[in-house]
Amino acid sequence: MTPRSDTLLELTGIGKHFGGLAALSDVSLHIRHGEIYGLIGPNGAGKTTLFNIITGLYQLDEGAITFDGTAYSHCKPHLLAHAGIARTFQNIRLFANMTALENVMVGRHLRTRTGIWGALLRNAAARAEERAIARRARELLHYVGIERPHQTLAKHLPYGEQRRLEIARALATEPKLLALDEPVAGMNATETESLKALLQTIRASGITVLLIEHDVKLILGLCDRVAVLDYGKKIAEGLPEEVRQNPAVIAAYLGGAAE
Numbered sequence: 001m002t003p004r005s006d007t008l009l010e011l012t013g014i015g016k017h018f019g020g021l022a023a024l025s026d027v028s029l030h031i032r033h034g035e036i037y038g039l040i041g042p043n044g045a046g047k048t049t050l051f052n053i054i055t056g057l058y059q060l061d062e063g064a065i066t067f068d069g070t071a072y073s074h075c076k077p078h079l080l081a082h083a084g085i086a087r088t089f090q091n092i093r094l095f096a097n098m099t100a101l102e103n104v105m106v107g108r109h110l111r112t113r114t115g116i117w118g119a120l121l122r123n124a125a126a127r128a129e130e131r132a133i134a135r136r137a138r139e140l141l142h143y144v145g146i147e148r149p150h151q152t153l154a155k156h157l158p159y160g161e162q163r164r165l166e167i168a169r170a171l172a173t174e175p176k177l178l179a180l181d182e183p184v185a186g187m188n189a190t191e192t193e194s195l196k197a198l199l200q201t202i203r204a205s206g207i208t209v210l211l212i213e214h215d216v217k218l219i220l221g222l223c224d225r226v227a228v229l230d231y232g233k234k235i236a237e238g239l240p241e242e243v244r245q246n247p248a249v250i251a252a253y254l255g256g257a258a259e
């Protein structure tokens, strides 16, 4: 048996253009199993574009990706979800008119066995599975700290809980990699602290976390390693403290959109 590589996700030479704009140029990085990896950079640096490439929403122009030992250059988002990549969005994307519970159940359906025919025929196996999905979804809602009635419509949850609900839905797909695009944006200090604790718990459960964040304090306190993008290029990578003191990083933040 070959030993498992310690790399979960490897990006090599990623390039992405929008017309004349090089949103990403030659970005290479690798994320190890079990770490919390931070991706930072000024506004427009290409962070979300990189997420969109990793999760199959955008097609890359150059480069290669290997996830959990399998190479892909472009793959449909639902297949990547099956492979074990889950994400949340910079602008929350929930099913606003579905309940909190239903939102999580949607994520959970990715792993169902009876499939669409069973669900339509509503046979005994499908009904049992549906109950199991609902039970797991309730567990996940508790896990992320949503104690409000689970029948509350997603759009009626406070903002911070909507962000947690997105995380619960992502976790319902049983990911190996959880990619979060600015999960604490718009949160107050208390909400941010408790989200930090949640992310530590998620990592302790064996899930690798990729985190885009502008909150430098959060990145320093949470991430094992950090990469910095600026104008589509990786300008630094390393331990949070090293990156913070890197002159190129300081210049990028002072010269651009300092947060």
Ligand SMILES: Nc1ncnc2c1ncn2[C@@H]1O[C@H](COP(=O)(O)OP(=O)(O)OP(=O)(O)O)[C@@H](O)[C@H]1O
Pocket: 018, 021, 023, 041, 042, 043, 044, 045, 046, 047, 048, 049, 050, 090
């Ligand atoms: N679909 C698209 N079409 C055209 N240009 C795009 C598209 N998506 C992103 N861009 C451009 O690519 C660049 C990188 O954008 P991206 O959203 O990846 O930045 P970001 O680092 O996530 O910034 P922010 O911190 O503001 O979220 C920007 O100049 C943006 O305008």
Ligand SMILES: [Mg+2]
Pocket: 047, 048, 049, 090
């Ligand atoms: Mg972004």
